[in-house]
Amino acid sequence: MRVLPSGRRARVSAVAGAALVLAAWLVVVLRPDASYPALKAGCDRGELFVAGGTDVSLKNQRRALIQQWNKGHRPHATLVEVADSTDLQHSQIKAVEESKGCAYDVLIMDNTWTAQFADAGYLRPLDGVEDLDDFFPVALRTGRWKGKQYAVPFNVDVGLLYYREGVTPPTTWQGLLTSDVATQLAGYEGLTVNALEAVWNDGGGGVLTGEGRPSGKELRAKVYPALVRLASRLRGRLGLSRQYKEPESIEAFAADAALMRNWPYAFSALASEPRMRDGARLRFGVTALPGRTVLGGQNLAVSKYSPRPDAAARLVGFLSGAQSQRLLFACGGFVPGRYSALGLSPGHRSPADVRAPACPSRSGEAGPPDEAQLTGFGRAVVTALGRVRPRPVTPHYSTFSDTFRGCVQKIFNGEGTDAASFARAVERSLDGRPASC
Template sequence: MSPRFPPSGRRAWVSAAAGAALVLAAGLVVSLWPGGSYPAMKAGCDRSELFVAGGTDVSLKNQRRALIRQWNEGRYPGGRPHPHATLVEVSESTDLQHSQIKAVEESGGCAYDVLIMDNTWTAQFADSGYLRPLDGIENLDDFFPAALRTGKRDGELYAVPFNVDVGLLYYREGVTPPTVWPGLLSSDVATQLADYEGLTVNALEAVWNDGGSGRLTGENRPSEDDLRTRVYPALARLAARAHGSLAASRQYEELESIEAFASGTKLMRNWPYAFSALASEPRMRDGTRLRFGVTALPGHTVLGGQNLAVSKNSPNPDAAADLVAYLSGTNSQRLLFACGGFAPGRYSALGLSPGHGSPAGVKVRTCSSLTGQPLGPGETDVPDEAQLTQLGHAVLTALGRAEPRPVTPHYTTFTSTFRGCVQKIFDGAGTDAASFARAVERSLDGRTASC
């Protein structure tokens, strides 16, 4: 029997007070640290060890962990060894990551040095004083501009891209992918409509591609009239699909949709990392030939991804900034893409010059050619150069259509309110356009609201 993708745990929204969340964070961190002892959680902060806090490493071959190991084996110019770093995988859930990291930072604790953050957190964490401004990161013009902007707040740079996420369309062998949004939603497609951040992402993409372009993106604040007349109708039309062609997707997060696609669904909307996950799945390969392809999602897509930042309370801010520069550098980004399946944040990682992002110019190398590790008997590079080039082409095309989610220090309030309203629209629970507009408008200011 072919191995199946493990189902992911249900993402639970944490609304506990900061003190309770800090206890939970400490407990989970201790459970991840070998021997049940986590030095950074002790009262004293006199340490040279660096701790990198982020989500579960879902990259192929755990490439994030591999980058940390390479840092630990490296040296500064002159021969001085790098300070040892440890990756603390706080949680698989973005919601839990946010709650636990926020609780530690809010307490003033020195638990973390480098933060791997969802790119929607910058406004809140910068405004709250949790982050140090980043100085000395080289070649900023090499980062994709839209991705770099997600790390800025009021003109100050607080974070740089670690990996970029954009919506991609995967299609099975022999299937012609739709090139327009209505054709996608009427097809046999697996997407993510379960109650977690993926629902917000998919709902926003539906809004932007069905009459609500420019609404609920970036710092543009939609009026209640816009929410009522442009956003709500698009979601009502998505709800009709959620009872038809998208019915199964109401139970799907990323991994469940990958499993559905591998099991026979013709199309799938997912992030770039799904490409390498599928390429390693026996059901999706015939030797080195892949039984699927990938292209940019039709129309606008959400600009997702993770950024790297230095905690304000780091006992070793200079070393932490050095580690951020290392992890976001071209060589690390190339390895993260070719070996881990995560889309990079730099032009150079795809063989391009800064500002010259034509998909036709993508030039990439395979994982084994980058690492210099010979392949074993019978082993081949999958994805190979041509397959990685197809992925890079799709990512760059999608980046040209990508839009950020709302930029607000109250993003967690917005997303929980928004997706709660979307669920009620899906369920036909009596939420009207006016109630929806009032609730979402309030949530962008951090005011508690519900549909």
């Protein structure tokens, strides 16, 4: 089965400081195999470098898009896959931008980074990107900061519910939490995401989302109790999920779990897994999560320190364009950021209107998923997009996420964290002040 590699998942503590982050980054990046040529190139160079995480799209469709660019455009581009985990990607790319290094031209960023990177002056505003009204508005907004568009969607992520053949998926959040569901509760960004979804679906629907700042009362009365209730349900598969990131939850589902909460990329991974197929038929289904879900995804931005900013902006336009987005979805299994890539148009944007494009065949290879399966998948995604909420929009998101999930882990462990301590720690983190429960 095709899942994320398990190695290189070390995290760099935010309190270690920029020097230690950069040192760790250099250890990871400056490897003998010279697979990171951007660091050897001077600022006066003719090639573009695109920095992002490991390409988990089916058949490495991100790399294929870069190759398409290279066939018809100059300067050529190289995709630099800096790390597997979102946390480590953030540390490494941030370290380069903090040092004002010219190693990267285009950044593939988690959509929570925009506020931090734009506020720090690491990004150039984007001008001239075509058909902005074709992007899903909720995803496009994640690329804005203080009235300027600094990034555009590359792919969108929403929480989806996967269910095995013969299993009826629950239609309520409480029904989900009492089922045999595999999710992601290990100590990384996935825990933040899952905990936020639990809060929003258990009494805290308008808290810790977007630019609004929660009050201490809301954190004590809505957020903390929802997390305590989630902790009380950590039995069976949900309890085992404390060991799971995305790949482990995919494996648990492919093995025997009845249900799985995961991102859209898992659809193509499972559709290519022999245990999940019976000939052309898939032995699983996918639907929107019951209730609210986190808006995830990656955005494209141009580094302030790129020596070729105009060319980098053209590359962003190519990668976020309608044709590239269609291929990313049909061939790569990633959800596009544009309506048109799902066959939608103004006035026809309901889930029932989705018409998935077919992936052009490669050397006569058919391979799953097919057009009808992708259309069903796309409809689940569009339904989920109607229920999404953004994570907190703040230049201090990484501090918040580290603090929040550390507090969640203490609640899960029954370590005596009370509502007042929790509220104080989260409030401090939203101001960029490291804290703990």
